[in-house]
Amino acid sequence: MPEADQNVERPSLEAAQRFLDESSFVWHQRFQLVPGIYTPGPNDVEWLFGVAGVPMDLSGKTALDIGTSNGGAAFELERRGAERVVAVDIFPPSWFGFDAIKEFLASNAEFVEASVYELPALLQEEFDVVVFWGVLYHLRHPLLAIDAVRTLLRGVGFLETAVCDGEVGELSSLPLVRFYRSDELDKDSSNWFAPTVGAFVDWCLSSGLDPKVLGAWPKGAPQRCMLRVTRTAGDAEYRALSYERPLEFSPGRAKRMKLLLSTYRRSLGRRLVARIRALLRL
Ligand SMILES: C[S@@+](CC[C@H](N)C(=O)[O-])C[C@H]1O[C@@H](n2cnc3c(N)ncnc32)[C@H](O)[C@@H]1O
Numbered sequence: 242m243p244e245a246d247q248n249v250e251r252p253s254l255e256a257a258q259r260f261l262d263e264s265s266f267v268w269h270q271r272f273q274l275v276p277g278i279y280t281p282g283p284n285d286v287e288w289l290f291g292v293a294g295v296p297m298d299l300s301g302k303t304a305l306d307i308g309t310s311n312g313g314a315a316f317e318l319e320r321r322g323a324e325r326v327v328a329v330d331i332f333p334p335s336w337f338g339f340d341a342i343k344e345f346l347a348s349n350a351e352f353v354e355a356s357v358y359e360l361p362a363l364l365q366e367e368f369d370v371v372v373f374w375g376v377l378y379h380l381r382h383p384l385l386a387i388d389a390v391r392t393l394l395r396g397v398g399f400l401e402t403a404v405c406d407g408e409v410g411e412l413s414s415l416p417l418v419r420f421y422r423s424d425e426l427d428k429d430s431s432n433w434f435a436p437t438v439g440a441f442v443d444w445c446l447s448s449g450l451d452p453k454v455l456g457a458w459p460k461g462a463p464q465r466c467m468l469r470v471t472r473t474a475g476d477a478e479y480r481a482l483s484y485e486r487p488l489e490f491s492p493g494r495a496k497r498m499k500l501l502l503s504t505y506r507r508s509l510g511r512r513l514v515a516r517i518r519a520l521l522r523l
Contacts, residue, residue, distance in 0.1 A: 379432060419435045
């Protein structure tokens with residue numbers, strides 16, 4: 242774990258061990274709570290930082306961690322000097338203990354309970370660094386999520402997901418996407434899509450991101466892939482190729498839709514009453 246800020250006073254080893262022993266939430270991630278004391282989750286956050294090559298010095302940057310889980314990446318982005326860190330998850334902050342860990346670390350990372358799709362309308366902000374690891378294959382609308390990431394991105398994004406190259410073998414040179422209707426991927430019914438590395442790259446290009454493959458593993462038959470992305474200039478590529486329009490869903494739009502619907506219902510009601518009256522010759 243990097244020592245980006247040596248001046249920050251950290252909790253003691255004993256306090257950290259006690260915190261872990263007493264925790265009762267789900268641990269998904271492994272990261273150093275304090276130097277030398279690792280959280281007990283299976284997903285190695287330090288390793289992901291290594292594959293992504295996230296800069297050690299993020300001084301003055303804003304950072305967004307989508308699908309934060311225990312907050313391992315969010316707290317590390319803060320440790321690397323990010324001025325503002327926003328951590329997002331669909332589960333409340335107590336589920337993965339984000340709130341408790343934040344308090345223990347005296348972190349300023351902000352938690353937002355939301356789905357990735359809602360973030361452009363909800364945050365209305367662009368970030369210097371966006372981390373989006375281990376979420377895409379859990380989504381039923383992966384392209385919509387990548388579109389959202391583009392909207393939220395000003396600087397550099399790191400996208401990691403499950404890929405199906407290992408599973409499809411020789412076909413992996415094609416931009417294929419494997420759909421898992423049930424729990425075929427890792428016996429987990431919350432997994433929906435895994436692209437080949439090529440399709441993952443194409444998804445990003447289509448959504449107006451410029452991708453670079455940073456790693457795909459295990460070697461020879463990849464099951465996971467990490468991309469570095471930046472935003473392309475102008476509209477996303479797909480806009481020029483099709484009539485698909487970006488989904489705009491904002492609280493304001495929702496309100497307007499509701500108003501329209503109630504006006505429509507009222508006029509429908511009036512038309513119905515008029516028809517009944519006509520039938521009854523009133
Ligand atoms: C496999 S974990 C990955 C956690 C972390 N990013 C990592 O790589 O260690 C997936 C995380 O994404 C969250 N998640 C799932 N669907 C999401 C969505 N639609 N929007 C935001 N987060 C989501 C889950 O609750 C979970 O915390």
